[in-house]
Amino acid sequence: MIAPTRNLDCDRRVVHMINAFCEAGSKVSVVVPTQQEGNAKDSALLLHNSAMVFEVPEHIFPEAERGDLAGFLGGRSFGNFAQRSFAFFLNGDKYPAAKIIHKIPHRFRLVCDPIFELWSKHALKIKKAALAKGEYWHLYFKQQLPLPLYRKYAEVFNLDAFNYFYFIKTLIINMANPIDCIYCNDLWSLPVGALIKELLSIPLIYDTHEIGTTVFENKNHSIVAANNEKWMYRLCDSFVTVNESISNYYKKLCPFLKPIVIGNTFRAPWHPEPNLLTLKKRLGLPPETPLAVYVGSLHSVSNLDRFIKAIPHCEPNLHLAIVGDGGEVQEYRRISQDLGLSDGRVFFLGKKTFGEISATIYGADFGIIPNIQNRENLTVPTPSKMYDYIRTGLPFISDHGGEVQKIIDQFKIGKTVDFQQKPREIADLLDAFYTELCTGAFTVEERQQARDVLVCNTNLVDIIYSQARSSFTLSRI
Secondary structure, eight states: OEEEOSOOTTOHHHHHHHHHHHHTTOOOEEEOOOOOSTHHHHHHHTSOTTOEEEOOOGGGSOHHHHHHHHHHTTSOOSSOHHHHHHHHHHOTTTSOHHHHHHHSOHHHHHHHHHHHHHHHHHGGGSOHHHHHTTTHHHHHHHHHSOHHHHHHHTTGGGGSTTHHHHHHHHHHHHHHSOOOOEEEOSTTTHHHHHHHHHHHTOOEEEEESSOGGGSOSSHHHHHHHHHHHHHHHHTOSEEEESSHHHHHHHHHHOTTOOOEEOOSOBSSOOOOOTTOOOHHHHHTOOTTSOEEEEESOOSGGGOHHHHHHHGGGOTTOOEEEEEOOSTTHHHHHHHHHHTTOTTTTEEEEEOOOTTTHHHHHTTOSEEEEOOSTTOSSTTOOOOHHHHHHHHHTOOEEEEOOHHHHHHHHHSOSEEEEOOOSOHHHHHHHHHHHHHHHHTTOSOHHHHHHHIIIIIBOOOHHHHHHHTOSSOOOOOOO
8 A cells, every 4th residue: 555645744644544454464654745844753663563664864955956856746846936047047057956866765766767767758748837836846747647637637736735745656666566546535635546546457545534625725726626526536446525514515515425433543542651741740839730732723713812811810820731742832822821821721732743742741630622613624622632631541622513512412522512613711611611611511431431532543554445435455565
C-alpha cells in the first residue's frame, strides 16, 4: 500500500489508519513533502515499524536550491515563486540544474533528468507567464500519460503542488515493490490516488475527515474540486469518513456512495504511567484548585480569546491550561498578560504530539470544546479534542454540535451549551458546569464506558474490507 499525505504533524487519523493496515499485515509506504514542523518527526516515530516514510530530505539541498526544487515539483517555492523559479531555469550560473540533479538520490535523478532535458528543448517556446505558474511541469506530465488521462487530470493535479511528487515517487516505489493499494486521506491528494488506480489497476481507499471542498483557502481550488470530485469518488473502492453527518452529506451528494463511518479514535487505551504527576502538580496548583484544559489549534476560529477573558469572571477561581500553538497564540498571550492572568490563571503549555496529549492533560478537572456552531465546515462537529478528553477520562463542556450531542446523549460524560456569547456569560456557563462536576454529575463509570466503546477501534481494516465496493485484499509482508 502507498499513502500520499500532506503531513504527519499531529495528524492522528492518518497515523492511526496506517498503523491499522500495518498491524493487519500490509506494508505501507507513506509519501510526504519535507515536513516543516518539529512534531512531524515525533509523529513519524508513532508509525508502525513496518511503515516506510519517503519525503524530500531536508539535508539534500541548501535552503535556496531546495526551495526552487520544491517550486519545480509543482509550483510551491519559498519566497517569490515567480522570480526565483524563473531565475532557476534561465540563469544557469546562479542556479545550475546539473548541480541540483547531482545531489538528488540516483533513483529520483533518473526521473528528474528527462524533466530538465525536456525543459531545455522547450525553453524558447514557453512564455515567462507560464513558467511563473509552474506550467512547465505539465510538459513532463503530458509525456508520461495517455492524452485522455492527461486531459482528465491536468486540472485536478493543481489542487496540491506535491501531487506531481506523489505521482513520480509512486512510480519509483512501484518499480521496486509493486503497489497493491493506495490510501488517500484528503481531497488534495485524491487526484493522484485516482490516477494511480487507473494506471496500475489497484484498489483506492479514500478516507475523508471533512467536507473536502470547503477547506481550500484558494477559491479557485474549491471550484476545481467541486467540479471534479464526483467522478473521483466513483473510482474509490472504499469511501471512509468520520461521522454520520459527513456520511449523510456525501450520500446526498453522490447516491452511489456507501460511506463507512470510522471515528477519530485511538489504537489503544491510555493509562497513566506510575508516578506520573497530575497537571495541577506540574503547574504548582493545590489539588482543590479548579482547572480546565483546552487542546487544539489556536487560530481565531477557536474563539479562545473569549474564554481567556471569561477567566477573571469565574467565581470558583477557575484556571485554564492551553495545549496548542500557532495561529493567534501571541495575541492570546497578550490578552492574558493584559488581564494579569499569565502568571497564575492561564497557562500556555505549547504544542504536543497526539502521543503526548493524554499525559499532558492528565489531572485537569474538565476539557473545553469552545466553538462548533461558528465553524465554516458545519457538518464536521466531531472534534478530535473530544476523543482526547474521553481517552484521558475528563468530562467536557462543549459548544452545541450535532455529533458531540449524540455522544453526550449516549454517555453522560459532559454537557453542550451555547458558547456563542460574551466572556461574562461564558464564565457563568463554566462555573455552572464545574458545580455539576463537583456534585458527581459525570461518574467515573460513565467515563470508563465511553473510553471502552469510543476510544479503541481495533478492527478498522476488517470494516473497510467487508464494506468495500469491490472485494479486495492486500498482499502481506
